[in-house]
Amino acid sequence: xxxxxxxxxxxxxxxxxxxxxxxxxxxxxxxxxxxxxxxxxxxxxxxxxxxxxxxxxxxxxxxxxxxxxxxxxxxxxxxxxxxxxxxxxxxxxxxxxxxxxxxxxxxxxxxxxxxxxxxxxxxxxxxxxxxxxxxxxxxxxxxxxxxxxxxxxxxxxxxxxxxxxxxxxxxxxxxxxxxxxxxxxxxxxxxxxxxxxxxxxxxxxxxxxxxxxxxxxxxxxxxxxxxxxxxxxxxxxxxxxxxxxxxxxxxxxxx
Numbered sequence: 001x002x003x004x005x006x007x008x009x010x011x012x013x014x015x016x017x018x019x020x021x022x023x024x025x026x027x028x029x030x031x032x033x034x035x036x037x038x039x040x041x042x043x044x045x046x047x048x049x050x051x052x053x054x055x056x057x058x059x060x061x062x063x064x065x066x067x068x069x070x071x072x073x074x075x076x077x078x079x080x081x082x083x084x085x086x087x088x089x090x091x092x093x094x095x096x097x098x099x100x101x102x103x104x105x106x107x108x109x110x111x112x113x114x115x116x117x118x119x120x121x122x123x124x125x126x127x128x129x130x131x132x133x134x135x136x137x138x139x140x141x142x143x144x145x146x147x148x149x150x151x152x153x154x155x156x157x158x159x160x161x162x163x164x165x166x167x168x169x170x171x172x173x174x175x176x177x178x179x180x181x182x183x184x185x186x187x188x189x190x191x192x193x194x195x196x197x198x199x200x201x202x203x204x205x206x207x208x209x210x211x212x213x214x215x216x217x218x219x220x221x222x223x224x225x226x227x228x229x230x231x232x233x234x235x236x237x238x239x240x241x242x243x244x245x246x247x248x249x250x251x252x253x254x255x
Contacts, residue, residue: 007054009059010062013059017029030066050085053079057080073095073099077099086125111140114129114145139178142174146173160204164204171210171211196208197212
């Protein structure tokens with residue numbers, strides 16, 4: 001994986017910032033860099049290479065981390081998501097998740113690229129897409145991407161870590177839809193949940209239980225009830241005893 005530190009222009013900029021003696025010098029250097037990046041993004045006569053776009057987006061992220069407002073570059077960040085290079089795709093997803101929110105109109109430009117990553121056979125791309133959707137998705141993404149996430153969740157060909165991300169991502173998508181809107185039918189989801197709760201991988205099992213708990217808390221409709229009822233018998237038969245939450249007497253008195 002290519003690191004941001006291998007980008008020479010970014011290294012020089014960070015070095016300039018660290019060399020500033022006071023806040024005034026830092027602000028002046030940041031403003032100069034923002035003006036330069038804005039001019040590069042606005043120059044329609046010269047097409048930016050993917051490397052230059054990646055470099056400038058990294059700089060914008062660093063400037064944002066310093067506490068300055070970054071009000072442009074969102075489109076250029078979205079343009080990096082469809083890239084077939086991991087280093088470019090990574091910074092695209094990172095910038096979009098940090099600089100935008102779920103209501104940002106530029107996210108619509110990324111939906112098709114996210115879809116392509118979810119249906120690809122590259123688990124690194126799938127993981128980037130699932131992490132991004134799980135953190136920033138809104139109702140529009142929920143409607144467009146839920147089928148892709150559900151396929152990954154029940155896939156037997158991807159690793160458990162990807163399926164765990166898919167479970168948590170699906171929970172986010174469900175939370176971003178209206179309570180009376182059913183993204184997945186109960187008849188479809190109940191057997192999937194039953195299968196997930198029998199998984200041996202602890203990470204995937206924890207993700208599945210978190211998803212089930214989220215669904216039950218969110219709604220008491222038939223879908224949530226049937227999904228919970230689909231749990232294997234050992235899960236259903238564990239009784240809840242309030243005394244389990246109380247420390248034994250020998251621990252209450254302290255050492």
